[in-house]
Amino acid sequence: MKAARTMTDLAGPTDRNTHAHTDPIKTVTKEPIMDVQMNLPSDEHAAAQRAKVEELQRRRAARNPANATASLNSAAGPTRGAPARHSPALGSKIAATGFGLATMFGLVAAMGYASAASASTPPANTVAPAQVVVVIHPADGSAPTAAVTGAPAVVAGAPAVVTATPSQPIALTAQPTVRPAPVSQAPAAKTNGSK
């Protein structure tokens, strides 16, 4: 209840202040200028009133140039300017929006920093290597099996890694030893490539 009363108290003076502030303008704009001018007496009092109205019009025009002419020339009634202050609800919305934007920009900045940190070393290969499917058919005629393995390494200069089991094993012996050939009568072979 105290809160409600406080709200009422707050609203009262605000409305009153608004009315007090806008009454002179409302009076003037409710009545067409021509009517005012036609009803104005020709004595000093009337001249003073007209001067006062003109002074008020100038002030209003200075405060809101766009509405000045309209309010003076329109028969549709006055056009109020922007409220003097926002309501508490609107302020909360603005604050929430601001907080949300700040949070969003913070998250974007954090993600950008993390992305930049992880990209400090460029990837060796930007194309994802293809999967290798090796189909093995057993010699006994049973159903073939398929094994998915990684694609061969593509790093330049790096030793290759055999990633798939060949369907037919190829026997390899150890790396041969090489030594200078002695003077010999034994037959020798030659290598020179695609002779």
Next chain:
Amino acid sequence: MEANERPPVAERPVVAERPVVAERPVVVERRSRVMASSLHLIAMGPSAEVLERGLDNAVEHLEHLERCWSRFIPTSDICRINRLGVAGGGPLTVDPSTIALLDAMVEGYQRTAGRFDPSVLPAVLAEGYTSSWVNPAVVVEVPDQPTAWSAGLLHDIDLDPAANTVTVPAGLSLDPGGIGKGFAADIVVGRMLAAGATGAMAEIGGDLSMDGTSPDAAGWLVDVERPDPTHGLLCSLAISGGGVATSSTRSRRWMVEGVERHHQIDPATERSSTTDLEAVTVIAPSGWLAEVHSTAAVGIGSRGVLAYLEGHGFSGIAFVRGDSSARMTADLADIEQRPLVGA
């Protein structure tokens, strides 16, 4: 006659000499041509007759392999596979040796991280290597393929060794090239040993395979020629066994519109490799493996070739264009390089 004087010939124990001759190992050689390349076979064993039969069998089998693997013989397995590869499909029944070759191709591709890729036939043809080196009248044509070639197609080959069938993906066409020679050398060495040889060696177009007892106690003797044979030998090696292969950009060159091309295709660019290496010789556990890695090593270039070979545990020699001396892996440091001749 004094005690240390040799007895007259007539007094020699003739009976004692015959077992020595019979027990001495016999070495037989044969030179010919196969797969549009030189062929050199060496076999050692107790009986020349047995060895000759083994060599006959080896030559016959090499001719059989050529009929299966040549891309210039329309009825070969490779040509049939390439025709099937236009749209993809299968299963296609092929020779068991073709299944083994295809298996080695896939493994070679994997071991070299794609630097060796026998599926670059469209690039080979595009560069102008369309006709047989032996008979230019024999021309290879691969029909326009609805599916373009792409790296890694080799992985989609489905091999069935039990049924001797192969199923190929669309867009695949193969050029056995060097791996065919190295693999064939491995196969016939095995056949010569099975036929009774105690040691055997086969060389096809510079790709060697050897196993068993060598004629020289130091090992199998292999002369490494310089890329330009007129410059003489670089060195002579004694190798315990395994394989040796040399891949060269000097051989099988041709001109297309004034630009020189060669058969070493870079899978990355699908063009003749622009490497600064003239040739690379690799010593590996088998002939096909040596061929696969020598092909891959040529494309790497002089900067990384030795690191590549040593990283794989191979011995190797690299010939850089314009450099009279060759570069060798560290394990060959005591190999003497002979001086350049005829330059």
